[in-house]
Amino acid sequence: MAKVEATKTALAKGDLRDMLREMLLIRRFEEKVEERFRAGELPGFLHVAIGEEACAVGVCRALEDGDVIASTHRAHGHTLAKGTHPNELMAELYGKQEGCSHGYGGSMHLYDVERGNMGANAVIGGGLPQITGAALAFQMRGEPRVAVAFFGDGATNIGTFHEALNLAQLWKVPAVFVLEDNRWAESTPESQHSPIRDLSERAKAFGMKSMKADGQEVEAVYRTARKALENARSGQGPVFLHLDTCRFSGHYIGDPQVYRPKEEARHLRETRDPITHLREKLGLTDAEFEELDAEVTAIVEASVAFAKNATDPAPEDAMRNVYA
Amino acid sequence: MAKVEATKTALAKGDLRDMLREMLLIRRFEEKVEERFRAGELPGFLHVAIGEEACAVGVCRALEDGDVIASTHRAHGHTLAKGTHPNELMAELYGKQEGCSHGYGGSMHLYDVERGNMGANAVIGGGLPQITGAALAFQMRGEPRVAVAFFGDGATNIGTFHEALNLAQLWKVPAVFVLEDNRWAESTPESQHSPIRDLSERAKAFGMKSMKADGQEVEAVYRTARKALENARSGQGPVFLHLDTCRFSGHYIGDPQVYRPKEEARHLRETRDPITHLREKLGLTDAEFEELDAEVTAIVEASVAFAKNATDPAPEDAMRNVYA
Amino acid sequence: MPELSYREAVRDALVRAMRQDEDVFVMGEDIAEMGGSMGVTHGMLEEFGPTRVRNTPISEMALAGAAIGAALQGMRPVAEIMYEDFMTLASEQVVNQAAKHRYMSGGQLTVPVVFRTQGGAGWSPGAQHAQQLEAWFVHVPGLKVVFASTPEDVRGLLWSSIYDDNPVVFFEHRTLYGIKGEVPDEIEPIPIGKARVHRAGDDVTVIATGRLVHDALKAAAEAETEGVSVEVVDPRTLQPLDEQTLVDSVKKTNRAVVAHEAVTRMGFGAEVAAVLQYQAFDWLDAPIERVGARFAPLPFAPVMESYVVPHADDVLAAVYRTVNKRV
Amino acid sequence: MPELSYREAVRDALVRAMRQDEDVFVMGEDIAEMGGSMGVTHGMLEEFGPTRVRNTPISEMALAGAAIGAALQGMRPVAEIMYEDFMTLASEQVVNQAAKHRYMSGGQLTVPVVFRTQGGAGWSPGAQHAQQLEAWFVHVPGLKVVFASTPEDVRGLLWSSIYDDNPVVFFEHRTLYGIKGEVPDEIEPIPIGKARVHRAGDDVTVIATGRLVHDALKAAAEAETEGVSVEVVDPRTLQPLDEQTLVDSVKKTNRAVVAHEAVTRMGFGAEVAAVLQYQAFDWLDAPIERVGARFAPLPFAPVMESYVVPHADDVLAAVYRTVNKRV
Numbered sequence A, B: 001m002a003k004v005e006a007t008k009t010a011l012a013k014g015d016l017r018d019m020l021r022e023m024l025l026i027r028r029f030e031e032k033v034e035e036r037f038r039a040g041e042l043p044g045f046l047h048v049a050i051g052e053e054a055c056a057v058g059v060c061r062a063l064e065d066g067d068v069i070a071s072t073h074r075a076h077g078h079t080l081a082k083g084t085h086p087n088e089l090m091a092e093l094y095g096k097q098e099g100c101s102h103g104y105g106g107s108m109h110l111y112d113v114e115r116g117n118m119g120a121n122a123v124i125g126g127g128l129p130q131i132t133g134a135a136l137a138f139q140m141r142g143e144p145r146v147a148v149a150f151f152g153d154g155a156t157n158i159g160t161f162h163e164a165l166n167l168a169q170l171w172k173v174p175a176v177f178v179l180e181d182n183r184w185a186e187s188t189p190e191s192q193h194s195p196i197r198d199l200s201e202r203a204k205a206f207g208m209k210s211m212k213a214d215g216q217e218v219e220a221v222y223r224t225a226r227k228a229l230e231n232a233r234s235g236q237g238p239v240f241l242h243l244d245t246c247r248f249s250g251h252y253i254g255d256p257q258v259y260r261p262k263e264e265a266r267h268l269r270e271t272r273d274p275i276t277h278l279r280e281k282l283g284l285t286d287a288e289f290e291e292l293d294a295e296v297t298a299i300v301e302a303s304v305a306f307a308k309n310a311t312d313p314a315p316e317d318a319m320r321n322v323y324a
Numbered sequence C, D: 001m002p003e004l005s006y007r008e009a010v011r012d013a014l015v016r017a018m019r020q021d022e023d024v025f026v027m028g029e030d031i032a033e034m035g036g037s038m039g040v041t042h043g044m045l046e047e048f049g050p051t052r053v054r055n056t057p058i059s060e061m062a063l064a065g066a067a068i069g070a071a072l073q074g075m076r077p078v079a080e081i082m083y084e085d086f087m088t089l090a091s092e093q094v095v096n097q098a099a100k101h102r103y104m105s106g107g108q109l110t111v112p113v114v115f116r117t118q119g120g121a122g123w124s125p126g127a128q129h130a131q132q133l134e135a136w137f138v139h140v141p142g143l144k145v146v147f148a149s150t151p152e153d154v155r156g157l158l159w160s161s162i163y164d165d166n167p168v169v170f171f172e173h174r175t176l177y178g179i180k181g182e183v184p185d186e187i188e189p190i191p192i193g194k195a196r197v198h199r200a201g202d203d204v205t206v207i208a209t210g211r212l213v214h215d216a217l218k219a220a221a222e223a224e225t226e227g228v229s230v231e232v233v234d235p236r237t238l239q240p241l242d243e244q245t246l247v248d249s250v251k252k253t254n255r256a257v258v259a260h261e262a263v264t265r266m267g268f269g270a271e272v273a274a275v276l277q278y279q280a281f282d283w284l285d286a287p288i289e290r291v292g293a294r295f296a297p298l299p300f301a302p303v304m305e306s307y308v309v310p311h312a313d314d315v316l317a318a319v320y321r322t323v324n325k326r327v
């Protein structure tokens, strides 16, 4: 998707409108995924990031060509924001050869190497040391590229996180570690999984620079991400980018959320929706918004049609790609 | 060994003299171990803590009966300070049945459960989560006991450390995590293994209270350890106890230390010897010191004689103790 | 006899042990309010409270290690590792610590801890959420390894595991939680180290674990219609292994098939085959057949996933191969 | 032909690859100034500098993971895990990540990384510094597994591993670093997946890995004096496994012994036995013997340690058992 001019700090209205469109596309895409899953069309284990669209879009918009990301189990938004076509993503969720992982990965293992997506990881923290390593490769070859890892608040409790950030800072590799802090790890609220209330403190243990932004304000995310990337790219070392965000839905599609007051999610949807915020900021009329909505909805519908008509792998294809 | 009265903050001369004696015993014991290893009498892989005696003695003196420790690969001092008789320790190093681990453990796996030594661990960080768990057991049963883990600066880089301290703070268990910071991890200086210069910063990531003491001043170690233990015992949560210490010898017995300027160790021995410091503080005359030295040296010599005359396990004994 | 699902049977053992014994408690990720990702601990928080039904952070090393430490201090913790794939993270603590403390201390310590975990394909989670790694732990002296396939067995064996003074790695199969079966009113502990003969037969012995026990029973019923009499044996505990029961059965049938969902190469079936060829060499009329997953990670697309892991028809084909080998 | 020690042979492969190829670099704990705890990388810091000879913190997960990440970006890292026991810590990254990225991405990625590690008893380090865990990795599709026993093999196979586009877990044996052997002037890459017949024989085939290759050769020489002709084969690569060479040998000798230092139960020998009994069933005149460590952690006291792990006399006894079975 179109890149925003690097040096720019403020964003032109057109850029913001593109971002709104992109967030809306992700929202409608994931709503469709929920619908198709409930209709029994989608196999596997799926997690949507509804409410967190500004994090994916704000960060990925700030990337340069050649930068790479590693995502998590909640990967649809990152994948679309990094440039994978909705058709290829939807086809993957349907387990088709045209899918971005050719049917081998699924929702938790979305890859698009050509577009700089090193893969979504279903093991919490699993992708972080690899981002440190990718950044090391860039550093060793003197390439002006940055490697970016997405992860959640729950992931800050796993040793892999600690080791990966420590090593990245020790070697000052060009990496940015993006914390999407939605204050939940499945059913476990932050107060039950972390002894500290401000997870930026985690970065102190490594002497890593940390930056913070409201994850519901895409412009703020974009601006802060630019700074973080600039810091990493210019050799000043990795950055811990803390995004304050919210999970509107369940942990996984179908999650009854017995552990969470219904009130909470409703309240968040009403007060913290990144799409509503940006729409108001841009002062879009209902007509304008509906036009945008219709446009992205058509793309999503088309992706479902594409996926359904796509090619099923043959059973024996399972034996391919085990080794190079 | 005799416990120091709990509420006391200052130490009576007699207590300090006991500590000097204990540090000297550990020093002479480890010098003897080096000698016997070089003589080819001791099998296995050994690490001495010469120069770090005040950490072991100061902390273990501060413990109450019922408190437990977990040690590291550098365990002789902790083991003696926690009350294991030199005979039992030396016998273990000779692989005898009378050894504190009955010949099954060796230098890196010293246990003395009756005396509260849950075991030395040869996996860096390996014992830390178990100290969190032992403290959890004390907390759940309402016992006024504290679990104490020793570890080095190099260990602060491993995920196990991060997870264990995080969990301990989250659950506010009665544990104290004692960092013996000698600024070396084998051949790797702290500057090469950690991005921060003050490792107390590690505790911030967990919101854990940290306390610091000069690890070469046994009284300071003791006093600070008392405070840390008090904090843990009274339910105010675990403490990160940072002891600034030095490794006078190689990483392991026989280490040529090609990576380290000869100068450094000599300088440390001359300026930072915890035994010299306390001896001067107590104003011991040469005669008094030599008397003390002769006393502990005799104990060490006796331990070697005891160990040599002790019982070799039978080969088939290897099949015992695999299961309860 | 009441009927319980496999899931309820696991819970029943946990609940009864916790009712009678203050030292028993459970810890794991999302086991409290949510009742565990598989719903096993559902309702236990309400009965026992957060002190004994402990939600942990995502810290497999510390959660396993803390359970070990509590066990070393006399508790009987049951730690849940949400997926077998994450046992890789806990493996240092399980393998180097839990399995060895008693030994390294020369018998001073006991480590009465249970690590419950689950895995299994058939629901397309992809390559990181359905591996079967039981073979790894069978290779580690000091550990006991249990893999139960029925509600009755899973309850009785979990009970025995909780009260065993050794560390037990306790495997449950994701696709079995829903199956129902009768269980005794009172828990009857099932000894660790005793295989179960599910079905007597004369022509071929199928030694199966986990989900494959049920596929083996299907295959056996099918084979019977073809006049082939199949004996189905579930070792239930992989370590210690009830070699006698397996060998006796094969000495009777003279043919053996070993079946599990794990990858065939270096899977548990290799150990069973090695034991049988050694102890029943002169009785074997056909090579021992191994049925297991093909040599690939688990793919996402259902058609491919189902191709990688074995099913009843694979067991049946193996059974037929052994008898054809005779003629 | 120059003579190199096993240690020097490993170093030679690393040094030559790094000289010709900027993408190759080494990372691990204490591999720089100290030259590694086994001295393998001695002198390499001086030649290549700290950028390509990287000391890492004690962070096995991150060190393994960073190597994987660099490999995903086109480098060819060789990561040293100081002791096999610590592979438990790296296992999540090796098993869930390195082994599966290519597959999960549907072939988009290659992961040209080598994980060098070592283990082995005989020097009384105790239970946490000498385990042999190669069997674990043989069970994981997507990994290649190498275990070389001679200077020539270790050099040629490490070279092939560095240039293989798949993740390779490369096992070295602690007690072999000192042994010397002739090697070609120029490195001759040894194909991964090709066994080596060290000694031809007619009566019994001994399939051995690591240190046991040398014990097997001792045993073979001894057996010869008793008129028993022993063929000794070293698979060298455990995954992929050169089944053909092993099977052909056994079809010739009709008897097999499998020997390794790892625990026998669920060890690599189980897989070999399962393969042989299946593919050479009608040729076997005796049960396949397995020689491996007894079922205990490694004890400290030398007399006990030596009792737990196998030696030449154990191989010899197994060889004799197979021939006695004939009469």
Ligand SMILES: Cc1ncc(C[n+]2csc(CCOP(=O)(O)OP(=O)(O)O)c2C)c(N)n1
Pocket: A073, A074, A122, A123, A124, A125, A151, A152, A153, A154, A155, A156, A182, A184, A185, A186, A247, A251, C029, C058, C060, C082, C086, C089
């Ligand atoms: C190592 C590991 N342990 C447990 C899980 C199961 N799991 C999947 S998502 C999740 C919660 C993650 O929380 P967070 O990191 O905050 O991400 P979020 O789901 O909130 O986006 C857990 C525990 C896992 N995938 N990996």
Ligand SMILES: Cc1ncc(C[n+]2csc(CCOP(=O)(O)OP(=O)(O)O)c2C)c(N)n1
Pocket: B073, B074, B122, B123, B124, B125, B151, B152, B153, B154, B155, B156, B182, B184, B185, B186, B247, B251, D029, D058, D060, D082, D086, D089
């Ligand atoms: C997990 C693990 N990795 C590597 C080692 C090898 N090793 C033993 S001691 C040591 C250095 C430890 O440094 P530190 O924690 O500072 O303790 P010190 O030796 O200085 O007392 C290393 C790397 C190990 N024992 N465990």
Ligand SMILES: [Mg+2]
Pocket: A152, A153, A154, A180, A181, A182, A183, A184, A185, A186
């Ligand atoms: Mg979260």
Ligand SMILES: [Mg+2]
Pocket: B152, B153, B154, B180, B181, B182, B183, B184, B185, B186
């Ligand atoms: Mg140190």
